[in-house]
Amino acid sequence: MTPGSNIPLAAARVTVDVAAPVRLDVSGLLLTADGKVRSDDDFIFYNQPSGPGVTYRSGGGSAPDAITVDTAAVPPGIEKIVVTASPDAAGQTFQGIEPTATVRDADDGSVLATFTPPRLGAETALVVVEIYLRGGQWKARAVGQGYADGLAGIATDFGVTVEEPAPAPAAPPQPVVPPRPLTPPPPPPAAQFPTSAPPPPPVPPAAVPAPGTGKVNLDKGRVSLQKNQTVSLVKGGRPLLARVKMGLGWEPAYGGDADIDLDASVIAYGPHRNHIDSCYFGKLTILNGAVKHSGDNLTGEGAGDDEVIVVDLGRLPKEVTGLVFTVNSFSGQKFTEVAKAYCRLVDATTEEELVRFDLTHAEPQTGVMMAKLVRQFTGEWEMTALGDFVKARTVRNMVKPAAEAL
Template sequence: MTPGSNLPLSAARVAVDVTAPVRLDVSGLLLAADGKVRSDDDFVFYNQPSAPGVTHSAAAGGGDTVTVDTAAVPEGIDKIVVTASLDTPGATFAGTEPTGTVRDADNGSVLASFTPPRLGTETALVLVEIYRRGGGWKVRAVGQGYADGLAGIATDFGVSVEEPAAPAAAPQAPAAPPAPAAGWGPPTGAPAPVAPPPAAAPAAPAPAPSAPAPAPGTGKINLDKGRVSLQKNQTVSLVKGGRPMLSSVRMGLGWEPAFRGKSIDLDASVIAYGPDRKKVDNCFFGKLMILGGAIQHSGDNLTGEGAGDDEAITVHLGGLPPEVTGLVFVVNSFSGQKFSEVAKAYCRLLDDRSGEELVRFDLTHAEPRTGVMMAKLVRQYSGEWEMTALGEFVDARTVRGMAKPAAQAL
């Protein structure tokens, strides 16, 4: 299977074996129609190995198995997601991509297999999901991850996370990853009591104090504290007050000629992709509106002159069709001048309704190339959107030349 692909299940009981070159913590979450667990009882892992219709066990050949008996899954559950996280602190999935093998749980025959391609800084991953569709059940390859480990999965899917008290001193990080109160991480004895889920939005993830601090330019934050200034490769979740932003946002892009040089014609564009990283459409100066008006371009600026944004692209997040799961915002030098001749290039994300600046990324170091991927917006399987600052340069003078490198950046 490839990312985003799906298959109908020919068996009522299926087993998902998850294996990798390193040790993983594997879990299954039973999600209702709102994409959340009903309570922490819908979270299945080694320390809580069963829920209605779903069980966790060690795989016969190594790894872990999440078994789903679709006939026993409660009516209120729409899907079961199978997740994996790394057991080693600081490690990422780059080079250690796990494989999910879906078998008929009764006769052992293989129904599907999936290994996510091109993983990088992810430390936790949604590997596959088993979901209802048209009176039957299907399996979908997902392969999307989180840079903040199990806490990111907990927050997205509504598993409650309690913040432990700070220790007097923590000179060294322990061998185990940060563990919320629900007992995630290597078993050390009897499971800790599980707190009931919050009545409204789930609490933000709170890593244990002994967890290593994220390196500059990495990690995930939200909009609760106001405007966010991103560094390269840093991600912000478009969530405020525990609720995803589903209104309109505007991406503003600006630049100036370096050292009072001649005017430079830069073009801002956005490329929309599906879950398989295939281009759906692109919006640029020659095509100012796409996807039924869900994405609109302000028009071409030939010089970069004037204060404020030189070009802007408005995205109605709630109006994007379901097949669009990723957007990459790019800037190209149509006239062929290099970005080393550009000063003060930046992108920023604004609430289109209020005009409030939410996120800003200043491109501080330019390269002598003609294209740059400024930022990406990626739809999570929980429904929220995340923005990541990219700042990656390529040799391309038009949006057409950006399609392939932008797909690889998702």
């Protein structure tokens, strides 16, 4: 496997062992949808070798330590088990060490996959692989994310309470992400329905007022928004009540040498900012088919929209007065690793691009609110560019900040 690649698990019980030329401590953490443990009991290691559906096995120095995951016994609400490794010797880094994780069928010992994180250096701990639930299917993903502050840094990052004496308050642990190889994983399966074709050659956008000076409509053609600008979806004096597509796209930063697994979603709200429903990779259709998601894109590779959400404005229930379009990094990559992120509103009938918003800056967060559609008392819809970053790996964690953005 290569960093970012994944495989479906044919076995219900799998064992992950991590071998290296030196002794390693291997651990497992059970994580909920927000990427955190429920309590310290979800941290499985040599001093706490068993938990619900997850057990630790010591190799005794002659064999590698291992974590076994019984997916059938993993409790509801746990969506991911991350397997970590750190050198047993205090202060030792992974410089010159090539740890290899092997995923096996826990019952017959057959090898399902192997993964060696590339180009390691000053890291003293790694998230090596993760066993995760996606769309009802358990999978294994190669990660290789490094930390410079040891296993305690990983544990703290995932919500485990670590009590260690320190001369001064320590800064929050900062992940050290190793470079990824040039070879991408296999392309994801086809979406439920085709995503949009690459956008047409650039055309001069309609002039828009400076931020805070008002809004425009679609009479003069495509509108290019800046952050916090608004466009009324009115053309020829009439509200646009038709099927539209919100296409969202991105590319890996730094020359495209990494796959970026981001998830686009839309959250529907009522007139009191009350959450009605969310459409995302795990729930591709909501509101009786008025909102549909194209499916999950695991790499961000290629031209055109990476994920598309189709909204039939005319079929939306009257109680839906606001839609917020978000993008999350399910695997924890920050938006500083993403380039050319954008969203664009397209007429689903003519494929004409109506509105575009290019994200011109990035913050080291795992979620971003790209844009919102708000129904006015007159019945017309307005689109506002947001570009606001938040700490949220899943759409569930975007519900509250997105409501505040309406």
